[in-house]
Amino acid sequence: MLAGGALASILRLLRDVWIKRRRAASQNLWRRHVDFSVVQACILTTEHLQSLGRVEKRTLFVKPIAEVFRNEYILERLLEQAEKAAASHEPMLMTQLSHEDKWHVLNTCSNHISSLFAPYHVFFNEARRVESHYKSAWYCFTLTCAQTSASGRWFITPFKPVGKDDVGMLRIRIVMMNEQELREVASGELEAPSSGFLNGRHEERWKVIQSFAELFNRQITKVSGGEPVSEADWGPNLCGRLSNSSRKRGGSRPRLASDSALAHPRRASDNLSEPVEPQTPSHDPQDNSILRIHVPFPSSHFEHTAVSDNVCKDVMVYE
Structure with a gap:
């Protein structure tokens, strides 16, 4: 009995210590404005950039990160690279991931974003058969991990400055x-406003947009063969061109350059005494760090459009 009571007391003590440490760690992260427990999806727009010096950010959803990325390996890799991106002050998180991990992360995000417009996809699909007020637009998305260190809440509390704690939250964002x-x-064609930004927070959002535009320019330039970005076309697969072997095999994922090497790491003519390491495709970290998504939306008036314009479109991730 005494041994059982002592063991129960020790277990309770260990539990209390664990709870206190967990609370202290959570409080420390909160004080540092760090929150990796959720993923925020948002839209950045330059609608008021020139007139007001503002880069607007609108939240689409905030979800627990374990709900968005259910695979434990991908979740662990994403959090690991997010910490590295934050330490290096490099906001574009996708450039930190491997080529293979990018494919899984971008497709996972695409599913969650697409679900926001779920009924619109059905209504837009019917536009092929009946007169419809539905149109569509192309959007691009990527993942970032950055914390805006500049102040930005002063316009909400102009007579009570927030002070040094007026910083943004460090979190993973789509x-x-x-x-x-x-x-x-x-x-x-679109540049920073000549009159300056409303405050430092909007300026830092503009820097994120510039980095995003660089990834976009890099991707479409490689696909189009160097055409001007204002006129460049994505090609038949809407986000890149596939090799002939990929087209024959079909599916939404192109064949990687290393697939054959991984499937057949050794041939009969190889020297069996020398180990053969699987080859990996050569890709720059900036390659394939964005993805396009087709967003249908209701319009205020009806316009006759070609049938080909009123169909849902699939998008390939890689060239």
Whole structure:
């Protein structure tokens, strides 16, 4: 009895210590404005950039990160690279991931974003058969991990400055932008306002947009063969061109350059005494760090459009 009571007391003590440490760690993260427990999806728009010096951010959803990325390996890799991205002050999280991990992360995000417009996809699909007020637009998205250190809440409490704690939350974000806006930024048609930004927070959002536009420009330039970004076309697969072997095999995922090497790591003519390491495709970290998504939406008036314009479109991730 005494041994059982002592064991129960020790277990309760260990539990209390664990709870206190967990609370202290959570409080420390909160004080540092760090929250990796959720994923935020948002839209950045330059609608009021020139007139007001503002880069607007609108939240689409905030979900527990374990709910969005259910695979434990991908979740662990994403959190690991998010911490590295935050330490290096590199906001574009996708450039930190391996080529294979990018494919899984982007497709997972695409599913969650697409579900926001679930009924619109059905209504837009019926536009092929009946007169419809539904139109569509192309958006691009990527993942970021950054914390805006500049102040930005003063306009909410102008007579009670927030002080040094007026910083943004460090978290993983799925950032969406209209493709046409990205083209305008990438081509130089849309620049920072000559009158300056409303505050430092909007300026830092603009820097994220510039980095996003660089990834967009890099991707579409490689696909189109160097055409001007304002006129470049994505090709028949809407986000890149596939090799002939990929087209024959079908499916939504192109064949990677290393697939055959991984499937057949050794041939009969190889020297059996020398180990053969699986080959990996050569990709720059900036490659394939964005994905396009087709967003249908209701319009205020009906316009006759070609049948080909009123169909749901699939998008390939890789070239």
